[in-house]
Amino acid sequence: MPEFFHDKKLYYTPIEFALNHIGGTWKMPILWRLQGNVQRFSELKKDIPHITDKMLTSQLRELETKGMIKRVVYAVVPPKVEYSLTEKGEKAIPIIETIMKYGFELIKEEGIEYPPEKK
Template identity: 80%
Template structure:
C-alpha cells in the first residue's frame, strides 16, 4: 500500500488513518454513547467512570476536530455544553460494532467470564 501524508503526519495504511480517528481506549466508547442521544459532559463522565477529566476533555476535543462529534454551547449560567454525534461519526458505529463482536468472541475463546457475575 502506498504511504501518504495528512496534517504533517505520515500514514502507511488506511487502517492507521482510520484508527487515528477512532482508535485508543476512549474514542469508541464515547461515540458509542452518543450514537442515540445527546449528552452533556457530566453525563459522559458519569457513564465512563474510569476516564479522567483531562482525558475526556482531550478525547472530546479530538473527536470534534475530526468532525465525528459536535459541541454545542448554550449561553446560560451556569454554562451548558452538549455533545452529539455527526453523520461522519455515525459511519464509525458499524465498525465499532464489528470490533465489539470480535472482542466478545476473543473473550469467550479465552474462557473469560464476561460480564463477570456479581
C-alpha cells in the first residue's frame, strides 16, 4: 500500500489513518455512548468512571477536531455543553460494534470470565 501524508503526519495504511480517528483507550467508548444520544460532559464522565476529566476533555476535543462529534454550547448560566455524533461519527459505530464482538469472542476463547464477578 502506498504511504501518504495528512496534516504533516505520515500514514502507511488506511487502517492506521482510521485508527488515528477512533483508536486509543477512550475514543471508541465515547463514540459508543453517544450513539443515538446527546450527552453532557458530566453524563459521559459518570458513564465512563475510569477516565479523568483532563483525558475526557482531551478526547472530546480530538473527536470534535476530526469531525466525529458535534459540540453545542448554550449561552446559559451555568454553562451548558452537549455532545452528539456527527454523520462521520455515526459511520464509526458499525466498526466499533464489530471490534467489540471480536473482543467478546477473544475473551470467550481465552476462558476469561466476563463480566467478572464482583467481589
